[in-house]
Amino acid sequence: MTVIDSQTRAFTDAYTRAxxxxxxxxxxxxxxQSDPRAAxxxxxxxxxxxxQIEIVRTQITDDSDEEGLEAQIAMWLEGHRTGTYRLLIPDPPELDTAELDLDDMATIGGGFACCCCGPCSCCS
Structure with a gap:
């Protein structure tokens, strides 16, 4: 592993923790927001x-995937050169908290059963 790869991995781990x-x-x-250096x-x-440290609040979109991480790594490395570090902090993702009905729970919990193809041969 090269030094750049090691630095990138260390940055990615710490950024993920942030x-x-x-x-x-x-x-x-x-x-x-109030004391970014200490945080x-x-x-x-x-x-x-x-x-200088600039915390940039963003929203997660469908396009916020690996490109977002690559852009953040590039901005962090740019900070080494310029002395201004920009850190993108997306708002927390919104979770769907809709209640599940019995059919949904059965599907998630493995409630689907097919009697004719099991090894027990209980249907025959």
């Missing part, structure tokens, strides 16, 4: 003391 922490904890999300240190992202 995202999940900001989604799981309102306290961490507030610290990320990023908590998850393993060190920023030089003289550097």
């Amino acid at each position: 995202l999940t922490s900001s989604w799981a904890s309102d306290d961490y999300a507030e610290r990320l 990023l240190e908590e998850v393993g992202l060190s920023v030089p003391p003289q550097a």
